[in-house]
Amino acid sequence: MLLSLYLAVLDDQSNEEQFIAVYNTYKRLVYHTAYKIMGDSYLAEDVLQEVFLYVAKNFSKIHRENCHELAAYLVSCSRSRAYDMLRNQREELLEEVSDAPDGAPVPDDAAVSADNIEHLTELIGQMKPMYRDPLR
Structure with missing residues (x-):
């Protein structure tokens, strides 16, 4: 098809x-x-x-x-x-x-908590482009 x-x-x-x-x-x-x-x-x-x-x-x-x-x-x-x-x-x-409104519950099956998403995004931004780009 x-x-x-x-x-x-x-x-x-x-x-x-x-x-x-x-x-x-x-x-x-x-x-x-x-x-x-x-x-x-x-x-x-x-x-x-x-x-x-x-x-x-x-x-x-x-x-x-x-x-x-x-x-x-x-x-x-x-x-x-x-x-x-x-x-x-x-x-x-x-x-x-x-x-999501502040204080909104994070789903139970979320791999990363809402508090850590900003921190992880910042850390990814500091990586070399060859490692950072696929993650973005």
Whole structure:
């Protein structure tokens, strides 16, 4: 079903067979790369869908001659989309916490107490960019 969606947005319909081959070859790699970052199968599936939707829209521009370069490119796309998704989730969580009235109860299943979120955000801001950026 999703494959038909990708084929519908393919930038050049003459590349359908090539796209199907790329999708079948690399879908597991993209999924597992995303899963390592997200830790959730549903979110990894979302990353997989976003990556291949992007690939379909730009398929004629993507160099496919070297399979190692293509695999590296797809891994890079997967990581980028996964970190973007985590960053968006973090921002939504911080908005929810900051929108909550002072003294509002923290959910029992919260991983970090509301008092520590500001402190953790400050500590993350002091880290080197290579460690800080994925956490943000």
